[in-house]
Amino acid sequence: MRIDILTVLPEILESPFNCSILKRAQDKGLVEIHIHNLRDYSLDKHKRVDDYAFGGQPGMVMQCEPIDRAISSLKQQRVYDEVIYTTPDGVRFRQPLANRLSLCRNLIILCGHYKGIDYRIREQLITLEISIGDYVLTGGELAAAVMADAIVRLIPGVINDEQSALFDSFQDDLLASPVYTRPSDYKGWKVPDVLLSGHEANIREWELQQAIERTQRLRPDLG
Numbered sequence: 001m002r003i004d005i006l007t008v009l010p011e012i013l014e015s016p017f018n019c020s021i022l023k024r025a026q027d028k029g030l031v032e033i034h035i036h037n038l039r040d041y042s043l044d045k046h047k048r049v050d051d052y053a054f055g056g057q058p059g060m061v062m063q064c065e066p067i068d069r070a071i072s073s074l075k076q077q078r079v080y081d082e083v084i085y086t087t088p089d090g091v092r093f094r095q096p097l098a099n100r101l102s103l104c105r106n107l108i109i110l111c112g113h114y115k116g117i118d119y120r121i122r123e124q125l126i127t128l129e130i131s132i133g134d135y136v137l138t139g140g141e142l143a144a145a146v147m148a149d150a151i152v153r154l155i156p157g158v159i160n161d162e163q164s165a166l167f168d169s170f171q172d173d174l175l176a177s178p179v180y181t182r183p184s185d186y187k188g189w190k191v192p193d194v195l196l197s198g199h200e201a202n203i204r205e206w207e208l209q210q211a212i213e214r215t216q217r218l219r220p221d222l223g
């Protein structure tokens, strides 16, 4: 898989992709993540990418030209499954969407900024508008990093235990059951006996009951 991220603030995206699991996934050749500075596609002599909004609304708007040039240049090189725009008024990013996007070959993620992007780009070039939640971030970079992380970890081989992504919270609309490690007794705080029993069937049943109970209590909307 290849993900191209278009941004006016590439610095924000440096560290999320340059350490730990996402870095290893790139080193192993399981994913390519390319960050592009939209200013490099500006024809303005000051490398401007934004301008005042028509109609006198406050706030700057990202202009068509640099975005169009960046997307066109990428599309000339390969076919993209989706051209995604990060925006609070997009569809909510949930696990099923992450699952679907993890099966794609090539994705573009355009990070919104300022007051937003010229609406003509959304109408003409964007195929999917995504919000990571009902709150407004200063820009789309962190949203792009969240999405890329959730997508890439689903690619086979990216996380060690291939099974474990399948058992994540949300994959079956159930929250995960609690996990514990040694020591089994820390300051009198005890690990549930069943987990120490070695009885596989009882353990699986306990985990399922915990998952159901926690989901009903913490996220009744998922049921």
Ligand code: ADE
Pocket: 086, 087, 088, 112, 130, 131, 132, 133, 134, 135, 136, 137, 138, 139, 140, 143
């Ligand atoms: N840009 C600003 N806020 C956002 C959000 N909640 N989701 C995606 N992109 C955004």
